[in-house]
Amino acid sequence: MTERTVVVGAALLDGGRLLAARRSAPADLAGRWELPGGKVEHGERPEDALVRELREELGVDAETVERVPGEWPLREPYVLWVWTARLRPGSPAPRPLQDHDELCWLTPARLWDVPWLEQDVPAVREVGGRMGAGAR
Numbered sequence: 001m002t003e004r005t006v007v008v009g010a011a012l013l014d015g016g017r018l019l020a021a022r023r024s025a026p027a028d029l030a031g032r033w034e035l036p037g038g039k040v041e042h043g044e045r046p047e048d049a050l051v052r053e054l055r056e057e058l059g060v061d062a063e064t065v066e067r068v069p070g071e072w073p074l075r076e077p078y079v080l081w082v083w084t085a086r087l088r089p090g091s092p093a094p095r096p097l098q099d100h101d102e103l104c105w106l107t108p109a110r111l112w113d114v115p116w117l118e119q120d121v122p123a124v125r126e127v128g129g130r131m132g133a134g135a136r
């Protein structure tokens with residue numbers, strides 16, 4: 001049996017908007033938008049991994065709020081787990097420090113304005129439902 005590797009993604013919310021991040025690498029994912037995050041390391045709690053990834057990739061001080069129910073397959077052997085998250089008081093604003101070349105805060109009405117990675121669409125749809133965004 002293949003071991004699964006959990007990739008954690010953040011639905012980072014601020015003022016009713018969701019942060020989307022445009023990948024700059026690898027080539028086959030570059031230019032598409034995703035939920036920032038990354039792989040959980042051995043022995044690490046997924047929530048801790050997410051806070052670490054958000055610090056490394058975006059330079060923010062964030063905290064997870066709640067798990068978005070569901071699990072979405074990415075390329076083998078990865079599966080995506082998502083938490084809503086928020087910036088802690090005093091956190092710097094997000095900047096694309098690593099893995100991304102552009103960030104965008106999306107209102108519910110604008111949620112589908114960016115070309116999300118195809119495999120992220122079901123997760124974004126779930127997040128959008130919680131934000132009160134129109135269905136896609």
Ligand SMILES: Nc1nc2c([nH]c(=O)n2[C@H]2C[C@H](O)[C@@H](COP(=O)(O)OP(=O)(O)OP(=O)(O)O)O2)c(=O)[nH]1
Nearest residue numbers: 007009034035036037038039074075078117119120
């Ligand atoms: N972070 C993230 N990765 C995603 C999403 N959707 C998706 O297919 N992926 C893929 C891209 C990668 O193959 C894998 C996670 O890789 P990553 O590059 O973000 O993870 P990482 O920061 O831990 O990577 P590294 O240390 O190996 O460079 O999951 C998503 O919404 N967020």
